[in-house]
Amino acid sequence: MPYGYTGSPPNQIINNSGVFSSADIADLQSQGHAGGSLELIETQTISSNTAAVDFTNIKGSQYDVHFLEATNIKNATDNQQFSIRMSVGGTFDTDNDYQRAIFTISADGGTDESRDSNINNIFFTLNQGNATNEKGNGYAYFYNLHNSSKMSFVTLQTTTINVNGHYKMNFGGGVYDQTASVDGIRIFMSNGSNIASGVFNLYGVKQI
Amino acid sequence: MSNLRLINETSTTTGVASLSVTDVFNADFDIYKITFTNTELASLDWVEFRFINSSGSVVTSSEYDEAVLELDSGGSFGEGRETNDTNFSRLIRSQTTEAKGGDVTMFLFNPFSSSSYTFGLVQSFGTITNGFGTKGIFVLTELSSIKGFQIYLNGGSNINKSTIRTYGLRVDS
Numbered sequence: 236m237p238y239g240y241t242g243s244p245p246n247q248i249i250n251n252s253g254v255f256s257s258a259d260i261a262d263l264q265s266q267g268h269a270g271g272s273l274e275l276i277e278t279q280t281i282s283s284n285t286a287a288v289d290f291t292n293i294k295g296s297q298y299d300v301h302f303l304e305a306t307n308i309k310n311a312t313d314n315q316q317f318s319i320r321m322s323v324g325g326t327f328d329t330d331n332d333y334q335r336a337i338f339t340i341s342a343d344g345g346t347d348e349s350r351d352s353n354i355n356n357i358f359f360t361l362n363q364g365n366a367t368n369e370k371g372n373g374y375a376y377f378y379n380l381h382n383s384s385k386m387s388f389v390t391l392q393t394t395t396i397n398v399n400g401h402y403k404m405n406f407g408g409g410v411y412d413q414t415a416s417v418d419g420i421r422i423f424m425s426n427g428s429n430i431a432s433g434v435f436n437l438y439g440v441k442q443i
Numbered sequence: 444m445s446n447l448r449l450i451n452e453t454s455t456t457t458g459v460a461s462l463s464v465t466d467v468f469n470a471d472f473d474i475y476k477i478t479f480t481n482t483e484l485a486s487l488d489w490v491e492f493r494f495i496n497s498s499g500s501v502v503t504s505s506e507y508d509e510a511v512l513e514l515d516s517g518g519s520f521g522e523g524r525e526t527n528d529t530n531f532s533r534l535i536r537s538q539t540t541e542a543k544g545g546d547v548t549m550f551l552f553n554p555f556s557s558s559s560y561t562f563g564l565v566q567s568f569g570t571i572t573n574g575f576g577t578k579g580i581f582v583l584t585e586l587s588s589i590k591g592f593q594i595y596l597n598g599g600s601n602i603n604k605s606t607i608r609t610y611g612l613r614v615d616s
Contacts, residue, residue: 408568
């Protein structure tokens with residue numbers, strides 16, 4: 236249909252011009268041609284010790300790709316890992332149903348291959364320090380969480396200060412290796428200690 | 444409103460030898476984000492990637508360089524490197540069932556510009572025996588205007604399923 240006309244649009248294919256009506260915009264958005272494509276689902280801000288950050292309304296039927304953005308995240312206990320778990324039917328899976336392969340690089344020397352094919356979470360950061368101003372930042376993409384016939388894959392990249400006070404970055408990913416419809420994402424510390432602070436934004440990546 | 448703009452969604456649910464996405468890069472954007480999801484291959488294989496130029500021809504010249512770290516949750520990590528290759532040969536190593544097929548997020552820089560090389564960043568995770576991902580970079584060292592891309596399998600078998608979404612990163616001046 237021709238866009239940019241209020242009232243009755245002309246019955247011909249012509250270039251867009253004029254003013255878009257609300258109906259035009261709604262139609263274009265439904266086709267993915269208008270509107271932003273990173274749609275905020277929920278923001279969680281942590282300012283005191285918290286055991287876990289749970290996203291339990293991920294709108295999985297609307298998106299097959301989710302984007303998690305974590306900024307200024309700080310662990311309450313030194314030298315710990317922020318980690319990821321998934322929930323199915325409202326229950327977070329604590330079994331060894333996860334695999335990870337993450338490469339880490341530290342400014343104070345050395346690289347490391349962090350891998351496991353039978354573990355109960357996916358690391359998001361590794362060996363993160365928690366002295367003053369030692370905070371981490373990063374992102375993760377989640378794929379096909381809602382699809383009950385597919386495993387749920389994650390790719391991630393994080394940038395932190397390590398336990399020695401030096402820069403450390405991590406990239407890689409993991410898989411929740413169950414074919415189940417995931418309905419929640421949990422961020423927590425792998426050893427059960429607390430998250431001290433941070434902002435976590437979960438977005439859906441728009442699809443048609 | 445975020446600055447990501449969905450440009451195109453291309454998918455297949457039947458076996459095809461290659462899947463092309465055409466006429467998605469233009470002067471409107473310099474940076475593009477592309478996701479590959481719901482992929483199922485006819486055989487366990489590497490998915491390879493080539494560009495399509497402004498004439499609609501697949502770029503097969505020996506002007507692709509790549510460096511990819513292969514992350515295996517069950518074994519030592521590997522390095523994949525190529526220079527002057529005819530494709531980007533390590534988009535993702537994926538499986539024969541949709542359940543185990545992996546997913547990819549890619550960023551492309553300046554594909555439409557004919558005065559700049561086209562650079563790419565790729566991050567993927569899927570399965571072979573265990574969880575298996577990649578983190579890589581690649582470049583097309585050719586000063587041509589690129590308008591699309593194509594994926595296919597190293598071994599020549601079919602892509603049974605895949606959904607490819609292309610987004611532009613809008614810059615507000």
